[in-house]
Amino acid sequence: MSAVTTASQHHRKAAIGAGASGALMLAPAVFVLLVWSVVPLVLTLWYSFQNYNLVDPTLHGFAGVNNYWYLLSDPDFLQSLLNTAILVIGVLVISVGGGTLLAVLYDQEFVGRGVARVLVISPFFVMPTVSALLWKNLMLHPIYGVYSWMMRAVGLTPIDWLQRFPMLTVMMIVAWEWLPFAVLILLTAVQSLDAEQKEAALLDGAGPVARFFHIVLPHLSRAIAVVVMIETIYLLTIFAEIMVTTAGGPGVASTNLAYLIYSRALLQFDVGGASAGGVIAIVIANIAAAFLVRAVARHLEV
Amino acid sequence: MAGQRARGKSLVIAAVGWVVAIWIFFPIFWMFLTSFKGEAGAIATPPRLFFVPTLESYHEVFQRGNYWRVTFNTLGVSIGATVVALLFSIPAAYAMAFLPGKRTRGTLLWMLSTRMLPPVGVLVPIYLIARNTHLLDTVTGLALVDMFTNLPITVWMLYTFFREIPVPILEAGRMDGASRWQEITRVLLPLATPGIASTALLSMILCWNEAFWSLNLTSSNAAPLAAFIASFSSPEGLFFGKLSAASTLAVAPILVFGWISQKQLVRGLTFGAVK
Numbered sequence: 001m002s003a004v005t006t007a008s009q010h011h012r013k014a015a016i017g018a019g020a021s022g023a024l025m026l027a028p029a030v031f032v033l034l035v036w037s038v039v040p041l042v043l044t045l046w047y048s049f050q051n052y053n054l055v056d057p058t059l060h061g062f063a064g065v066n067n068y069w070y071l072l073s074d075p076d077f078l079q080s081l082l083n084t085a086i087l088v089i090g091v092l093v094i095s096v097g098g099g100t101l102l103a104v105l106y107d108q109e110f111v112g113r114g115v116a117r118v119l120v121i122s123p124f125f126v127m128p129t130v131s132a133l134l135w136k137n138l139m140l141h142p143i144y145g146v147y148s149w150m151m152r153a154v155g156l157t158p159i160d161w162l163q164r165f166p167m168l169t170v171m172m173i174v175a176w177e178w179l180p181f182a183v184l185i186l187l188t189a190v191q192s193l194d195a196e197q198k199e200a201a202l203l204d205g206a207g208p209v210a211r212f213f214h215i216v217l218p219h220l221s222r223a224i225a226v227v228v229m230i231e232t233i234y235l236l237t238i239f240a241e242i243m244v245t246t247a248g249g250p251g252v253a254s255t256n257l258a259y260l261i262y263s264r265a266l267l268q269f270d271v272g273g274a275s276a277g278g279v280i281a282i283v284i285a286n287i288a289a290a291f292l293v294r295a296v297a298r299h300l301e302v
Numbered sequence: 303m304a305g306q307r308a309r310g311k312s313l314v315i316a317a318v319g320w321v322v323a324i325w326i327f328f329p330i331f332w333m334f335l336t337s338f339k340g341e342a343g344a345i346a347t348p349p350r351l352f353f354v355p356t357l358e359s360y361h362e363v364f365q366r367g368n369y370w371r372v373t374f375n376t377l378g379v380s381i382g383a384t385v386v387a388l389l390f391s392i393p394a395a396y397a398m399a400f401l402p403g404k405r406t407r408g409t410l411l412w413m414l415s416t417r418m419l420p421p422v423g424v425l426v427p428i429y430l431i432a433r434n435t436h437l438l439d440t441v442t443g444l445a446l447v448d449m450f451t452n453l454p455i456t457v458w459m460l461y462t463f464f465r466e467i468p469v470p471i472l473e474a475g476r477m478d479g480a481s482r483w484q485e486i487t488r489v490l491l492p493l494a495t496p497g498i499a500s501t502a503l504l505s506m507i508l509c510w511n512e513a514f515w516s517l518n519l520t521s522s523n524a525a526p527l528a529a530f531i532a533s534f535s536s537p538e539g540l541f542f543g544k545l546s547a548a549s550t551l552a553v554a555p556i557l558v559f560g561w562i563s564q565k566q567l568v569r570g571l572t573f574g575a576v577k
């Protein structure tokens with residue numbers, strides 16, 4: 001397979017003739033991406049060592065590591081790190097675990113399968129602010145929400161979910177958005193599994209469980225790696241869902257790193273402190289990316 | 303006997319498949335239903351499944367002066383960002399697909415890695431740059447930021463489509479004396495139209511739904527739908543009818559596009575790793 005690809009690449013090169021024109025066509029895209037990724041990064045780093053508050057012009061100058069020190073010793077910061085971890089890990093477990101099971105389920109033939117699949121992947125196409133408000137108001141509102149009505153109908157007292165279990169509830173809302181993404185990707189991958197392979201295993205007398213673990217799961221490994229990578233990128237900086245449901249509260253109970261940085265920057269106007277948080281967010285994302293990209297890059301056809 | 307068991311099994315699968323699907327889709331269905339209930343019907347207890355539909359909520363949403371403005375903002379940002387992203391990424395993807403060099407793989411992976419930069423990490427400088435260049439709360443400013451964030455995806459997706467075009471066809475054009483420009487515009491682009499259309503569609507969907515920069519870089523002037531809906535958070539959140547109508551209007555076109563183009567979206571979202 002890879003030998004064929006390489007051969008055709010050489011062929012392409014020889015046939016059309018590489019040269020300066022290739023670099024010239026590539027240059028604009030590379031240039032804007034370079035500017036986009038380097039300039040803000042350098043500025044964030046620079047601000048993070050400055051005393052800089054938008055509403056207090058008397059405060060300025062080099063701050064050393066004060067912004068970092070102030071942030072790292074703030075209990076809110078530790079809480080936000082914990083919440084970020086809960087959100088990323090919780091949603092990954094739900095979406096990858098559930099997504100794998102649902103992909104296998106919707107790979108089976110049944111009446112109306114096509115429609116059922118479309119319904120399942122739909123939440124992924126709903127914009128985050130709509131998803132959040134749908135759940136906050138129509139579903140979970142303690143008085144008018146459908147779920148509250150159902151709880152009353154079976155004799156339970158409705159719970160104000162976003163007040164009582166803010167982080168768990170935000171996690172469920174985000175999982176509702178990202179589980180469909182996992183199903184979409186993993187279902188596509190399951191369907192590319194050779195029918196003959198499945199049949200051969202069936203004839204060999206492999207049970208459904210053995211078939212799942214020995215054939216389906218290994219086949220899915222690359223798609224799962226891709227899902228984990230892409231979801232991690234997005235989940236590390238979930239923002240809109242928190243902003244419109246809990247505004248990070250009560251207190252800081254549902255504040256993740258992204259929301260903390262936002263509130264430092266645009267609610268408290270503390271550019272220095274927010275930038276220190278930004279640098280930490282970038283470092284965390286890069287640590288995650290270093291592992292994930294390496295795992296996935298092997299699978300990309302380049 | 304065995305046939306009966308197989309039929310029983312497939313009935314169970316169908317039942318589970320449908321229950322799960324309906325449960326997951328229910329909030330969207332309920333939003334759609336609530337948008338036709340009017341304010342009083344929207345908060346009736348017990349919730350009503352059957353009712354006389356009314357367009358009252360839609361009328362109210364349309365009458366809010368900023369609804370149309372917000373929709374035009376969203377269209378402007380999505381179309382603008384997509385067109386510019388394509389202008390940058392078509393030549394780049396062409397170069398990487400047909401004139402690959404030693405650094406092509408590295409360049410592609412580097413582009414992917416720029417997606418790893420968390421937006422919130424650069425919120426402060428982007429906000430300040432936008433403010434100082436008077437791009438804050440403008441359609442142009444938001445479109446630019448969306449274009450930058452989507453560029454790696456559009457380059458990758460076009461690259462995977464271009465690589466499927468047989469080289470001999472391009473060569474034939476060259477034999478006839480076509481310049482590179484003609485080769486791209488007369489031979490490549492017509493052949494790659496479906497791939498370019500899918501790429502444009504994915505970019506539109508991502509821009510349309512983008513919330514982080516929309517909420518942080520716009521307010522009254524350039525707010526797109528994602529930010530407009532957030533304004534229903536409070537205290538207007540309790541107007542369930544209006545919230546549902548506005549949300550339905552914001553979500554419906556993307557849902558339909560998403561349903562139609564699932565397959566192509568998988569390729570774009572996974573950088574071609576899953577097809």
